Structures are given as structure tokens and as C-alpha cells.
Amino acid sequence: xxxxxxxKYKNNLSYFKIESNERFIEWKRMTNKWEKIEIEATIxxxxxxxxxxxxxxxxxxxxxxxxxxxxxxxxx
Numbered sequence: 001x002x003x004x005x006x007x008k009y010k011n012n013l014s015y016f017k018i019e020s021n022e023r024f025i026e027w028k029r030m031t032n033k034w035e036k037i038e039i040e041a042t043i044x045x046x047x048x049x050x051x052x053x054x055x056x057x058x059x060x061x062x063x064x065x066x067x068x069x070x071x072x073x074x075x076x
Contacts, residue, residue, distance in 0.1 A: 005051050006069040007061040015072050016053060016061070024050055027076065034076045 013029040022041045025036050034075055041047045047048040 001039060001054065004066070005054060006064045006066055007058075008064050008068075008072075010062055015064075015069060017069060018053060020056075021050060022047065024053070027072070065075060 003018065003020050007016040008014065015027045016024055018024045021030065024039050024041075026037045026039065028037060029035075039046055041050055052058070
């Protein structure tokens with residue numbers, strides 16, 4: 001798999017840049033602002049979360065392009 005990969009929650013309240021199997025950045029909507037959260041997966045639950053995001057068929061995430069992600073960042 002090539003990195004980075006990009007995802008968003010189907011409700012558009014979080015956007016993700018997955019940099020590797022062990023690291024991702026999440027932009028999460030918090031009331032009236034966006035919060036940037038950087039995660040280094042050092043524990044199994046975080047690694048499983050990343051693996052779930054990278055699965056092709058997801059009920060929770062949409063695959064998005066880098067262009068879509070960058071457009072989102074410009075609006076933040």
C-alpha cells in the first residue's frame with residue numbers, strides 16, 4: 001500500500017491523513033472549531049484502528065483523494 005492515504009467519516013466530522021501503518025493525523029470537528037490530533041500507534045487498539053481505516057469496505061469511512069483532503073484543509 002502506498003502512503004499517505006486519506007479518509008473521512010461519513011458524517012464529515014473527522015478527516016484523516018494516514019501516513020503509515022503506525023501513524024495518522026485526524027482533523028476532528030469540536031463544537032465550533034477543528035482540532036488536529038496526531039497519533040503514533042504504539043498500542044494495539046491504535047494499530048487496529050488504522051488497519052480498519054485502510055480496509056477497502058468500510059461502514060464508517062469514505063476514501064477521499066489528496067485533493068479533497070487539501071480542499072478541506074483550506075477551509076479550516
